[in-house]
Structures are given as structure tokens and as C-alpha cells.
Amino acid sequence: MSSSAFAYGTAAWQHVEATLRDVLARFNFSEVRTPILEPTELIARGIGQLTDIVSKEMFAFTRGDTNYVMRPEITAPVMRAYLQHHLDQRGGVQKLYYIGPCFRAEEPQKGRYRQFHQFGVEVIGSDDARADAETIAVMMAVYKAFGLTNTTLRLNTLGDAESRPRYKAALQAYFEPYRQDLSETSRTRLDTNPLRILDTKDERERTLLADAPHLIDFVDAESRAHYEEVKQLLNDLGLVFVEDPFLVRGLDYYSRTAFELESPDLGAQSALGGGGRYDLLSVEVGSKKPVPAVGFASGMERLFLALEANEVTLPGTPSPDVFLVALGDRARRRVFRMAQELRDAGFKVALDLRGRSMKAQMREANRQNAPFTIIVGDNELEQAQAPVKNMETGEQTEVAFADLRNYLRDHVT
Template sequence: MSSPTRDMAFQTIRGTFDILPDEHGSSGSTVPASSSWRWVEGVVRGVMERFAFEEIRTPVLEPVELVARGVGAGTDIVSKEMFTVERSKETYVLRPEVTAPVMRAFLQHHLEQRGGAQRLYYIGPCFRAERPQKGRFRQFHQFGTELIGSDDPRADAETIANVRAIYTAFGVTRTTLRINTLGDAADRPAYRDALRDYFSSHLDALSETSRTRLEVNPLRILDTKNERERELLGDAPRVTDFISPEAREHHARLLSLLDALEVPYVEDPLLVRGLDYYSRTVFELEHDALGAQGALAAGGRYDGLAESVGSKKTVPAVGYAAGIERLFIALEAENVDPPLVSSTDVFVVTLGDAAESAGFGITQTLRTAGLSVDFALGGRSLKAQMKAADRSGARVALVVGDDELEAGVAQVRDLEFGEQRAVPIAQLALELAGEGAA
């Protein structure tokens, strides 16, 4: 293995980025500060808890067959975008999405034995070998829900209400909810045949990609971004003409529930989603700042997934996935700034060797009392230490010098208002911890 030289340093892999304490630029994109990511995750967790969803965490590495069976062998994810790892004649994949892994965990650990439908949510990284562009990275971050064990239309409505509640909590309002039904798996062959018949008479207008899709899964053509092909979609067969009465009733019930919740939506008969496991409900929440690839979040019902990955019986389920990087783009477009909240309560400033030693002990005492405490290393001047205290965002600076040590006190300076008072060193923890609680 080669080592870096003085003229070369290791860099992040194309399509990935570091998350730093400060906002920074990476390959033409702005990467928010780590505090902004924590804020996003906190808001998501707060809404999930209100909806009684419980967190699940699955490995980043999964069996390649799980993804191939779950997502679909004919999808772009499986055919073009997976990162695979070979080890001891086994092939693994860096998870490109989380729904199939969550279903694998549900089946493996027999979560149905907990009773009732399982309300699960996740937050974490995924990996796809895509061409990096705005809002798309090779390592990206998602949050989402999986409501497993119910075919009740209220589960679909609950899932959509959850995703809307999350973006409302962020103050993101310029969204459009598109919704459709794909019917049941038994409805699909007749619709595929109708699409093949229709598009076969327009082969000259189809791209090479769409011609391949015509053979493997013609529903994927409905998701095309090619302008010439989109013109053909106007006269293409509609899936709603091929679905069963039961699927039609399920969809009608879902729409009535959304109407009762006053959730606005647009019915889109061409919405299909790109993964094979969807049935009945599919939806996307779009934002106008994201361009052609405008989905903030997308999902639907996937009652056949469990059987695809090895279950002996049908397990009804519905969920969605949402990109955190895309959320940041929407926040910026709507001028929503993550709150600037410092985790530092106290910054200790010392003058002289004796005070430096005493200040280090005071720092540990205050931390034991539950306070977040910072201090400057390297024997810096009073002016430099006070500048560092201001940059830290601390509520107060604790100033200790020879005079303060002799008197057994420390000067407590309010960094916002400039007020200062002497507090006995023995009482610092009690007094400052009390102020922090207040």
C-alpha cells in the first residue's frame, strides 16, 4: 500500500463527503455543519416518537441476494448501482436502500411476535454508484418508516401523515404530494402486456434504456425523464384500468382518509416508483428546488416483499424513504436555517501556571456536575482565550488568575451581556449547574 507524500494527501472518494464541525464546500455542494445534521436527526426522531414509531438499525453490509430479490433484478439499483464486497467466496453489498434490510430483520427476529403492526423507523447511510450531482451522492443519508403487519388503508394514510408531519416540523412548505395505485401483483401481468403492445408500436421513439425496460419491466418506462418518451405517455394505457375491485376500494379508502386529514395530493396515473416490490399505494413528496429529480421522499405499499426475500407467507407493509441531503436543499430554498445552538456552557480562562493547574481541576469538577466545559490549551494570552470563549458559544467565561486563587474565587463573566461577578470556587459547580438547569 502506498503512503501519502508531501505533495499528495488522501481525499474523500468521489461522491462522498466529510461532515465537519463547520459548514464547508465539497465538490460543488455545501455540506452543513455536524450540529445541523444532529438537529435534523433530532426533529425526525421527535416526530417519529409522536407517531409511536420505534427505531431499528440494520448493518451497512447485507447479502447481495437480499437486495437483488427484494429490490428487483431489473432495476437500475441492482444492474448498475450496487457497491459489492467479496470475502471468503461470499458477496455482500453496501446497502443501497433500507426497506429490504428492515424486512429481513423483521423476519429473522420474528418481530410479529411482539404483537400488532410494527411501527419502525431508521436513520442512516446508504450507498449507490450513481453519477454525483445536486442532491445525489454515492454515500447518502436517509430516514424513513416501515409499518409492517397491516393491510389497513389507515396504515397507508398514517405513513403519508407521518412524512408530511416531518416536513411541516422543519418549516418546508413548497411541496406536492403525488399519489397512485399499482393494484395487486395479480393485476400486473395484464398491464405489462398492454404497455408492451403500446410501446412496441413506438420503438423508434424509445431510447436504448427504455427498449431494455420494455422487455424486462415496461412499467419503468413510465418513470422516464426523456421528453420525447414523455410525450408518448399521454396515450399510454393507465394502470387504474387494470386493477382489481379490492385494490380500487383500498385506494378510494386511502384518498378519503387523506381528505379527512386535509392532506393535499395530486393523483398521478403515471407514478410507478422504481423498485419492484411496490403494490397498491405509491407516492412521492416533491419540492420545486430539486429540479427534474424532485422527490424529497417516496414510498408506498410492498405486501409482496416478505415472500420475495424468503417468507412463507404474505406480510403486508407500507413505508417511505427520505433523503437528508435533499432536505437540506429544500431548507436552504425556503430560507430555513438550522438553529445555532452551542453545546458549551462554560469556558475556563486562566492566567498563570498556578491558575492553569487549578483551572484544569475546576474544569473536571464542573463536567462531573453535568456542565459542558471548554478551555484553551497552550498557555495563550488573556485576549486570545477570551476570543476563544466567544467563538465557543459558551454562556459564561470563568476567569481564574493569581488574585482569584488567593481569594478562593473565580470571576464569572456573562458572555452575552458582559456582566461579571465573583463566585467562591467551592460553589461554582452548584451555582453554574443550577443556572444551566434554569
């Protein structure tokens, strides 16, 4: 099995993570790390039994009398951790973020992998519209930090716990006369989960959607007021969004605000990230009292795809400060020790480990983009000094072994 994380290179990966952490820190989020294995029950209850993720995409196994899953997402685990470790007792709103692997047993394709990585935030303990707006703002800030601005932010409200059943009933009433025109999957969904028909890609079904009832018309007054406030706050921040009356999310725990960030550069899996408010999740996973919360989740691999498409340059393999070239067995022995001495002094030092020719060592130094080489052979051992070669200019300076660290300190940038 290949790894998408591997494909982009560790240096690029670390750079992207560092940028992420920097943005998240500016919004005053702190990192949480939760286990990869979670009880199946938590995930199933949190995300919803009827969702695709739970019903067919989980890597799950049983050991003893416990059922485990490799986490397919990280919101439910974070909520579990919040409750289990009594984070509410810390007082105030908990602003948490995560970066880590997730697992879904799907057919892999572009932007969709069995093991993938999500980053995201959870703002737990506030039902204020500003929590929603800040969640969206930090998500947008992340992509802006990478220079990704050709994105579309879509926004909708799902209403409260009662709104959805009302809307569901209305949708069923609307589609029932067209039952014969629907695809087979849409027909079963009409009975089980009609909201899922809304994001169909089937052309015929999409034309039917044009006259379908809008969720917003079935949403309770309080949720509508909340939605208006979120939109106002986003406008205040100058964040551009489009309202999408058919935006529903695939996880059951969402209520009120729902949003998705799309990129044209990702292929069929066009969502960079998405999220929303999930005031109902805490009770679903065992809390006695409801804990209002809002968050988003994004795909690291999709971020990389977008960066690639927008030709954002990421750091490659790091270069050493100096490459030590050795000629002959005695020199090799001395140089091996010299490497240690220079490393102790804080320099990044590379050297040949295969006993190769000088030419090969020089070529290797060049390939590794070492700015300096130090060439050591029998003569140098006699004199206890060696030429330090500037690989860009080709100039060489004789430096006593004892002065090498000072010389490098003054010349390595």
C-alpha cells in the first residue's frame, strides 16, 4: 500500500504543518492528540448508523468483547476526549485543533485515500454565532496563508433537531410523484435519508431539484436568526461566501451552520474541507447535558493537491552545511571523527558512507547542494589543515583542522 504522505516528501509535509500550526496559534487554538483506535460505538453513535462512513467505510475489528475502529474522522474522538477528561472544568470555551491520520475503507482515487490526514478545529462550549464565524475564519486563514484564494465557500443552515424531520417529510412529499424517475440509490434514499438526494450529480435529478423545497423554509426561527448573524459576521470580516440551500453534510451530528470549502483543482473530490455546528453530538456520545460546539475538518492530501495545482513551491530535501570528502582509508577514519566534531559544534554535516571515489563524493556534495566541501587526504593529515571549497564560486581556502568550526561559523549562512 502506498502512502500519500510519502509522495509529497517529509520536508514539504513538515513545512505545511508548521504553517498550519502558526495560523492556528494566531487564532489561539491548542493541539489535541487523540487515539487512532476508538470504540466502534462512539463513532457509530456520533456520526450516525445510516451514514456511509459507518455503514460501509470503517476499518473495524473485535478483540475480546470490545469493538474497535480506526478513526474515520476526529470530531467525535475530540468530543469524547473533552467529556472523558472533563475539559469543561477548565472553564471557558475550549478551542482545540488536530492534525493526524484517519482511515476509511473506500476505493481510493484522486483526493481520496484509505489512510489520509485531516486537520481541523473544534470550538467547544459556545453556541454564539461568533464561534461559527471564527471557525470559518480560521479555516479561510489557513488557505490564505498558503496563497490559495481560488476557492468557493458554501454556506447553509440545517436548523435544529426538529427542522430536519420537517424538511425530510417535505422532501419526501415533493419527490414521491417522481419516484419512477429517480435512480435506484436515490429511491432507497427517498425512504431512508432523502437529504442525501440533494447532492446528487445525476443530471435528471438535478433538474428536479430546481423546484424542490429549500431547507431554510423549514428551519426554526432561532436557527434562522443564528444563521443571519453568522452571515453578518462573515461579511464584517470580508469573507466571501455563497449560500447553498442544498448543502447538507454527510455526518448526522451537524445542526444549524453547515459549510464547505471547494477548490476547482482537486478533481472529483472537490472539497478541501467542511464543517459546521454539532450541538447534538455531545449528548449522542454520552454527555448528560448538551455541549454546544462547532468545527471544521480538512484534508491534508487535498491541500497538497491544491498547492501542486497552484504551483506553490514547497521545500525539498534539506541541504547540509558542509560535505566532507575523504581520500584513502586513513583520511576516511579522520573525516568520520571530524564529522562528529563539526556536528557537535552545530553544523549539518554530510559525508560518503560507501567508500566511493573522490569524483563520486564531489558529485554527491553537488547533488546535495552542500555550499562547502572539505577535502581531506594524506597531505592534509600531515599538515593538519584542509582546503575548504566554496561550491558556488569554486574558491578554496586552506584552513587548519583546529579552525574549521570557526571558519564555517563565519561562512555558513
